[in-house]
Amino acid sequence: MKYILAVSTWFVELNSWFQLPLIAVISYLLGSINTSIIVSRVALKKDIRDYGSGNAGFTNAVRSMGWKRGLIVLFGDVGKCAAAILLGQLIYSGNMSFDGGAGGRLLAGAFVFLGHIYPLYFKFRGGKGVLTLGTTMALYDWRIFLIAFSVFLIISITTKYISLGSICGSLTLPVMVYLFSQTSMTDVNMSLGYTFVAAFMAGLVIFKHRSNIVRLIKGTESKFSFKGKALMEKADDQL
Helix, strand or coil, X not given: CHHHHHHHHHHHHHHHHHHXXXXXXXXXXXXXXXXXXXXXXXXXXXXXXXXXXXXXXHHHHHHHHCHHHHHHHHHHHHHHHHHHHHHHHHHHCCCCCCCCCHHHHHHHHHHHHHXXXXXXXXXXXXXXXXXXXXXXXXXXXXXXXXXXXHHHHHHHHHHCCHHHHHHHHHHHHHHHHHHHHHHHCCCHHHHHHHHHHHHHHHHHXXXXXXHHHHHHHHCCCCCCCCCCCHHHHHCCCCC
């Protein structure tokens, strides 16, 4: 009997190791489906990366193609992220040694985020990942998302710099992931692992905003306005 139990345990552990790369690959491939590039090519026969800020993200899509097509991009990018994360949870939670799928959600979110920024199908030129990161956090832990989103709104509204709000909101995430995981997990290593993933994503968002940071320092970064079309015309692409 003990040999049967040993083999069963080994099979479960082996299966869990296969789950991780499966989640990563599926999520990355889903993330590589860049809605703004697809919409611009289908609707306008052009590449969104040749217009506006050159970024394949939501804000540039709205500015370059209008609100209707921009909303298609929004739903598409949020949808692919949600699909990957829910699939990651489904696969990951099948192993009882894990935490009900939270790890699967975060892992899937990290790779769909990576695919969005460096899409396989579009020569690795994608968006900046803010919208994808926000969706990941909303589905991972809505409390963390609300805190980070509040920071984003406060900074963006008070300074009128969307880029600064995006950077500050992103910096909030690994701190919040660490604090919340410390109170809900008994495994310190798992808590640190989750924090590392969140820090990786936040760091990549900041890296993608490096040109914005230079302009912020020089005082040449574009501000946004809620009046008329100024929001889309003046705001440099952040999403």
